[in-house]
Every structure is written in C-alpha cells, then in structure tokens.
C-alpha cells in the first residue's frame with residue numbers, strides 16, 4: 550500500500566489548516582504524525598481518509614486518486630479511527646465490531662473468527678457483551694480501535710489511538726499497530742507521546758502550523774531544532790536497550 554500527497558492544502562479560518570503538503574509513503578510501516586495542538590494532525594488524517602475536501606492538491610492511495618473513489622471503495626482500502634469517537638447508538642462491543650465488517654463479505658464462520666480474534670487482540674473479550682455506555686473511556690477507545698482494525702485494511706489511520714489509555718494499554722496498542730505494519734499494512738497514527746513515537750514508529754511526520762516541518766526516521770525528526778520550533782521545548786533524551794525516554798523543558802526566555 551502506498552500513499553502520496555501532492556501539494557495538498559486545506560482551507561481554514563485564520564490560516565490554511567494544511568498548506569502545500571507533499572508526502573510519499575511507499576512501504577508498509579508504522580508512521581507517527583506529531584506536532585503541537587492545532588498543528589494539523591487530525592486535519593491531515595481526515596484528508597487522507599477522504600473526509601475533508603482539499604482546497605488544492607491530490608491524495609493518491611494505493612495508486613488510486615482518492616477523489617475518484619466512492620465511500621464503499623474507500624472503505625475497502627482504508628479504515629479511520631477518529632479522535633474522541635462517540636457512540637451513535639448504545640450497542641454492545643460485539644455489535645460495534647460487527648459494524649466494522651459490514652462492507653466485507655465474509656462467511657458466518659470467518660466472521661465469528663475475525664470477531665473473536667480482534668476482541669482478544671484489543672483485550673475486550675471480557676467486555677464483549679457490555680453496552681458502550683457502560684464502559685470506561687479507555688475501554689470504549691479500545692472498542693473503537695478494534696472496530697477500525699477488524700476489517701484488516703491495507704491503510705489504517707488512527708487519530709490519537711493511545712489518548713485515553715493506561716500505560717499498559719498504550720504499549721499494547723502500539724505493539725498491535727506495529728504488528729499490523731509488520732503484516733504489510735501502512736499504519737499512520739497521530740501521537741502526543743514523543744517517547745512512544747520514537748520507540749515504536751518507523752517514520753515520523755512533524756507538522757507545524759499546517760506545514761510539513763520534517764519527515765523521516767525518528768532520530769532525524771526529533772532534533773533539538775525541530776523540537777524547539779514545533780513545541781517550544783528543549784529536551785534531554787535517554788537511550789536504553791528497550792526504548793528511549795525524554796525530559797522536556799520549556800524554552801527559557803531568549804532561547
């Protein structure tokens with residue numbers, strides 16, 4: 550699965566929400582979208598999902614122009630997990646996951662196996678018959694993640710998939726997304742935790758005020774200069790065999 554954005558701009562109120570974004574992701578992998586609040590991370594994911602009409606430019610997914618695809622064709626290619634997804638109906642977790650399979654023609658047995666697999670992968674087995682209104686915020690987030698993943702799309706877009714999760718489930722979720730990318734899928738997710746982004750992502754996309762500030766391997770994106778510019782922080786990084794961690798400091802006056 551490949552993803553290419555050419556000169557993509559999305560209009561906003563005070564400024565372009567996205568401004569002349571050029572991006573080519575040609576290999577499977579886990580790609581993190583990072584940037585400050587309001588930088589344009591969600592806008593970028595929505596444009597790739599075909600949910601926002603671009604003012605200018607073109608998005609090509611798997612060699613097909615997104616603007617040429619109808620919603621069913623898009624659903625066959627990609628799956629999108631919005632930020633703070635809200636339940637439309639008070640259905641059970643199992644019913645929610647079944648919605649994720651509606652567009653896919655699977656036999657009864659295959660459908661049941663797929664449901665069981667993703668309930669298990671997202672640690673939802675014990676919650677399968679619970680209504681969404683009875684779940685905690687993090688449990689509900691895992692249920693929506695499972696709904697996005699159950700169709701096993703070639704392109705998976707997740708907007709802050711770890712936002713409401715405890716640390717164990719944050720790690721589990723990123724491990725799961727990494728496994729999906731290792732299975733040949735392209736997974737693009739926005740993340741605020743830069744230590745987790747550095748540890749799990751193959752590539753990062755750093756957005757600043759709607760513009761692409763940097764993209765590449767985490768170490769090449771998370772430089773002092775980029776962190777100062779995009780987040781107004783300086784950072785001390787600590788490396789360990791199992792990952793990296795950072796201590797951010799606000800830039801002092803005059804930095």
Ligand SMILES: Nc1ncnc2c1ncn2[C@@H]1O[C@H](COP(=O)(O)OP(=O)(O)OP(=O)(O)O)[C@@H](O)[C@H]1O
Pocket residue numbers: 560561562566584585586587588589590591592593
């Ligand atoms: N529907 C909209 N119409 C106009 N402007 C919007 C709309 N949605 C978001 N914006 C603006 O576009 C900019 C980018 O918003 P976006 O939600 O993409 O940021 P973000 O990087 O995901 O932020 P956060 O980390 O806070 O979730 C912000 O200035 C925001 O106010």
